[in-house]
Amino acid sequence: MSAGLSADLPAGPIGVAYSGGADSTALLHAAAQLWPGRVVALHVHHGLQAAADHFAAHAAHTAQSLNVPLRLARVDARPEPGQSPEDAARRSRYQALARLASETPAASVVLLGQHADDQAETLLLALSRGAGLPGLAAMPERFERHGVLFGRPLLQVPGSTLRDELQAAGHTWVEDPTNTDPQYTRNRIRHRLMPALRDTFAGAVPALARTARHAAQAQRLLDELAAIDAQQAGLPPAIAALQTLSPDRQANLLRHWLREHHGVAPSAAQMDALLLQVAACTTRGHRIELRVAAGLVVRQGGALHYTPSV
Known part of the structure; x- marks a missing residue:
């Protein structure tokens, strides 16, 4: 054993x-x-x-x-x-x-x-x-x-x-x-x-367990990519820097930020809505306030911030 x-x-x-x-x-x-x-x-x-x-x-x-x-x-x-x-x-x-x-x-x-x-x-x-x-x-x-x-x-x-x-x-x-x-x-x-x-x-x-290992390896690579992108965009992420990334890399960085720093995971619908708001944020007065998990992702200045519910 x-x-x-x-x-x-x-x-x-x-x-x-x-x-x-x-x-x-x-x-x-x-x-x-x-x-x-x-x-x-x-x-x-x-x-x-x-x-x-x-x-x-x-x-x-x-x-x-x-x-x-x-x-x-x-x-x-x-x-x-x-x-x-x-x-x-x-x-x-x-x-x-x-x-x-x-x-x-x-x-x-x-x-x-x-x-x-x-x-x-x-x-x-x-x-x-x-x-x-x-x-x-x-x-x-x-x-x-x-x-x-x-x-x-x-x-x-x-x-x-x-x-x-x-x-x-x-x-x-x-x-x-x-x-x-x-x-x-x-x-x-x-x-x-x-x-x-x-x-x-x-x-x-064993095949299913092996699939889980492959997924874990792929997730580690995505986390490494998110860390690289975070060096450019910062954490919390700056909106202008986010917009220079592809939508897939934006989503990856945002999921990584929310999971690692706030312990929450957005749904697919929430992430899609957030990416649309990031793309539309081209003016100083554009407001972002979207519910993610039990809190809100909001725009503060030029960056996104997460506010947990109280």
Whole structure:
């Protein structure tokens, strides 16, 4: 199970996000074997279902059997009005994992157990929403959030491989009943669409995961191009400098600016409207005020600025 793990990690303690499910169980066993004495299991108790206490007890038992310390955080993952349950749980989980990792002794990285099947599902979910390259790139292998480095070392490993090796070794795990609830789109993709794809196309899962890697590479190149154009246009971008770029490069720079500096992603319709306004802005008095995500892109002097909603 250590085949998908890389030894190229920062020195110091290594956190493993451990829910008690099969994927994180495989990751915890592999990490404990590969980095003895450095691994800390991090368990988030969401408090959303009666089985949560059982998950925590199982996590404690497994960590003790591996001689791995366990840190547990209890969170309130109930969604806010207008927020999806999946998004609320995800945000709460990352915040809790980052908080646990920052405790003394601080973990240098937190490893997550998502695998190739999860990556394929994420790509299909992005396709269903008409996502651009950032969405099609699916889940990155490494990223930083809340000041903590996260890694996904199993993205090239099929989920069936992890479960087969766990069963062969006699290791146990818990099944989260929400993983079969059809009200969640990802579960419908997992239990209805993915089996049909496997039956129709041999090697569908690794092919989809490979597509996500290609999209991620293309997005990195677009980010490099945006950085080059930002040297000319500035950030926030000057309108006159934007107008010297092709519409595609304008859109790329604007998306990069909004995503990296304000954490928002304009819809296709919003970007089209913004590009039209940039092209029409030829007089000193031309006004730009367009809604993007939950805020406004406005003209201030000769540049565009983003004002979040309050």
